[in-house]
Structure formats: C-alpha cells, structure tokens
Amino acid sequence: MRASRLISLVLLLQSRGEMTAADLAAELEVSERTVYRDVEALSAAGVPVYADRGPGGGYRLVGGYRTRLTGLTREEAEALFLAGLRGPAGDMGLADAVATAELKVRAALPPVLQDAPLRAGQRFHLDAPGWFGDPSPPAPLRDLARAVWTDERVEIRYRRGREVVREVEPYGLVLKNGGWYLVARVGDGHRTYRVDRITGVRPLGGHFARDEGFDLAGFWRESTAAFLRGMLRDEVTVRLSPGGLRSLRFHLGEEAAAHAREASAPPGEDGWVTVVLPVESADVAFSQLLGLGPDVEVLAPAGLRARMAEATGRAADLYR
Known part of the structure; x- marks a missing residue:
C-alpha cells in the first residue's frame, strides 16, 4: 500500500510541478505527517524531491526528473475506458483504479498537453443516472462486478414475484437510464437480470470459459429491441x-x-x-x-x- 502511495506522490509532482504538503495529503487521503515521511523515504531512495520553504513553498522534483513508473496495470488499463463514467466506475468498486490510471496518464503527457484533462473536464460531463431515481448503487453490484472481471461463476437469488435461485456465468453489466442490468449465460443462452432485484450473490469457486466472440453491446441492442417488440x-x-x-x-x-x-x-x-x-x-x-x-x-x-x-x-x- 505504501509503495503505491509513494508512486502516486511522485506522479503527482511530475504532472503538477509543485504541490504543498497539505495538497498532497488531500490528494493521497493521508495526514501531512505521512507526506513528510513519504518525502523523506523518496529522498533516501534517490528521487530528487526538493522542498521550497516558506509560506508559499511546497515540494517539487528537481531538474525535470521524470519517473518511468507510468506503466498501467491490467486493472488500470481496463478501468481507464470507464474514466468518463466516474460515478458508475465507483459504484462497481473501481474508483481507485480509475483515479490511479488517470494520474499515470497525466504523468506521461508531454508539457504541451498537461492541460488536456482540465480542458476536457471543463467542457464535458456525463451524468448517467436518470431523474428522480435512487442515486445509491444496488447492494450486489460490487460483488457482481468482481465476478464479471474474474469470469467467476456465481449463484444469484433473484426476486421475480417470488425469489428464485440461479447459477449463472456473469458476462457483463449494463447501465441503462440509471438502472444496472446483469447479462449472464444460463445453460446455452444469455439472460438479463435487473441488479436491483438480485437479493444475494454467492461465489461458486469456479471460473468459466468466456465465449470471446460474445458482443455485449450487440446483445444488449438486440435484446432491448426484442423486448420493445414484445411489449x-x-x-x-x-x-x-x-x-x-x-x-x-x-x-x-x-x-x-x-x-x-x-x-x-x-x-x-x-x-x-x-x-x-x-x-x-x-x-x-x-x-x-x-x-x-x-x-x-x-x-x-x-x-x-x-x-x-x-x-x-x-x-x-x-x-x-
């Protein structure tokens, strides 16, 4: 955990130039005392962190130092594609991965593009949930998201007039007008379940072989069109x-x-x-x-x- 925080501290200084201990503490969600200790550890490891003393002072990297520790992990790289959906990504338990991935991308940007994230954030915002709905995510969502990422078979309890139990292979999650839906393989076919009707999720301890040809977006388009035609x-x-x-x-x-x-x-x-x-x-x-x-x-x-x-x-x- 501390190693990850030290990397984040270096990347913050690399992308923003100079930051106070208070700013670093707020970004890293630690105390200023912890920031002081982390800076000492980085200096001892040979990272040239310089402290400007005085009321307007802060920490910066000396001599244009740039770390090569900007490689994205698999989780961060996958989460990066959800960066435009910070709220839904957080609902699925991926807020930290998205934030770290964004930080690494910012650190890798050349100076001429350092304002790109700010410009984009000032100009575009996606508010995915519908009006007047409950903003809190359904309780089973994080467990389902974890199963989707790891291709893990699960047992779900589903409220459909009466409660039923199903063993499913979770293929994907869809956010539609503020509502979450699970797309899962059951037997030889795929079915859709409303996540807010799932009352429990139990891992079954085994992983399934995903059909790599399965197109989640295509399946959703076809199934919703069929649903409307049926209605x-x-x-x-x-x-x-x-x-x-x-x-x-x-x-x-x-x-x-x-x-x-x-x-x-x-x-x-x-x-x-x-x-x-x-x-x-x-x-x-x-x-x-x-x-x-x-x-x-x-x-x-x-x-x-x-x-x-x-x-x-x-x-x-x-x-x-």
Missing part, C-alpha cells in the same frame, strides 16, 4: 401536427418517433401526418397521447378516440 402488441392510428411529430419521442419513446417519421404518409396541406403507431395497449396509449394535447388526433380504434374526446372535452370545460 408493443397493439396499434393506434393518429394524426400528428408538425409539433406533435417532433414531441412524440418524449411521450411514446424514440422508437415510436422513428417509426412515425419513417412510416407516416406524406403531410397534408396543413402539415399534419397520419401514421399507425405500435403501442403497448390502448390504456397506455391513452395516457401517453394525452400529453401531446392539441397536436394529436386519434383516428382509431374508436374506443380510444371516444376516451380522448371525453377527456379533452372535460379539460376544455375547465378553461371556459
């Missing part, structure tokens, strides 16, 4: 204004909006288009289409059209 078993025929067509994705989803753009008849003289939309059910479509207000007219089925007319009529009465 959207009904149809409604509607007329949409230009504004309604633009707003459709906010009320019925991106897939419905894309379908409407591709399948709609040419617009009439008023700019409105007629389209048949796949929906989960007439009841669900009723709630979704009400959000479009005067930018949608339901043509069929007749029962849904009557419900829309009755609801919009009552709304109009409130404003008369």
Whole structure:
C-alpha cells in the first residue's frame, strides 16, 4: 500500500510541478505527517524531491526528473475506458483504479498537453443516472462486478414475484437510464437480470470459459429491441401536427418517433401526418397521447378516440 502511495506522490509532482504538503495529503487521503515521511523515504531512495520553504513553498522534483513508473496495470488499463463514467466506475468498486490510471496518464503527457484533462473536464460531463431515481448503487453490484472481471461463476437469488435461485456465468453489466442490468449465460443462452432485484450473490469457486466472440453491446441492442417488440402488441392510428411529430419521442419513446417519421404518409396541406403507431395497449396509449394535447388526433380504434374526446372535452370545460 505504501509503495503505491509513494508512486502516486511522485506522479503527482511530475504532472503538477509543485504541490504543498497539505495538497498532497488531500490528494493521497493521508495526514501531512505521512507526506513528510513519504518525502523523506523518496529522498533516501534517490528521487530528487526538493522542498521550497516558506509560506508559499511546497515540494517539487528537481531538474525535470521524470519517473518511468507510468506503466498501467491490467486493472488500470481496463478501468481507464470507464474514466468518463466516474460515478458508475465507483459504484462497481473501481474508483481507485480509475483515479490511479488517470494520474499515470497525466504523468506521461508531454508539457504541451498537461492541460488536456482540465480542458476536457471543463467542457464535458456525463451524468448517467436518470431523474428522480435512487442515486445509491444496488447492494450486489460490487460483488457482481468482481465476478464479471474474474469470469467467476456465481449463484444469484433473484426476486421475480417470488425469489428464485440461479447459477449463472456473469458476462457483463449494463447501465441503462440509471438502472444496472446483469447479462449472464444460463445453460446455452444469455439472460438479463435487473441488479436491483438480485437479493444475494454467492461465489461458486469456479471460473468459466468466456465465449470471446460474445458482443455485449450487440446483445444488449438486440435484446432491448426484442423486448420493445414484445411489449408493443397493439396499434393506434393518429394524426400528428408538425409539433406533435417532433414531441412524440418524449411521450411514446424514440422508437415510436422513428417509426412515425419513417412510416407516416406524406403531410397534408396543413402539415399534419397520419401514421399507425405500435403501442403497448390502448390504456397506455391513452395516457401517453394525452400529453401531446392539441397536436394529436386519434383516428382509431374508436374506443380510444371516444376516451380522448371525453377527456379533452372535460379539460376544455375547465378553461371556459
């Protein structure tokens, strides 16, 4: 642990030029007394750390000294690809690996590029979780992430109406709109489990041979598309204004909006288009289409059209 901290201290000085003991202590999450001891140890080992005394002083490396200890470990190299997802990486227990990998990359950058991390951080930020959700990660997530990294077979307890037990080979984790999903091989096929419904994870002590041809992103795209197709078993025929067509994705989803753009008849003289939309059910479509207000007219089925007319009529009465 101390050796890793000493390397981090050298890399911090190498990438930032000069830092006070207080700044180093804050970065390394140790006391200033520990920083003093670490600097003495580095000096004794031949690393030229120089101390500038006085109120504005600090520590720096002498004579442009640069360490060659910038090689990434396998864990750090893999974690680096999650550096844009600091929050999710931390949820999986990889915050330290990501931070160390970033530090090593910064130390390896030439002086002309030393401001690159700062510039990127000032200009781009990814906030992955959805609105109004619980920001805390599901309890089993770290155990599952560890099993995914090590290709370890596990037993999971899964809440699906009643609790069931499954032995699975965890292939990957997916973060979708703030929710975590486990993709695992069970028998000859792959299945998806919501992590917040997993109530327990037990390692089985054995490792599985991963199918190196398995494409996690491709599997996720195909399975989510199949899920949506399975959900959207009904149809409604509607007329949409230009504004309604633009707003459709906010009320019925991106897939419905894309379908409407591709399948709609040419617009009439008023700019409105007629389209048949796949929906989960007439009841669900009723709630979704009400959000479009005067930018949608339901043509069929007749029962849904009557419900829309009755609801919009009552709304109009409130404003008369």
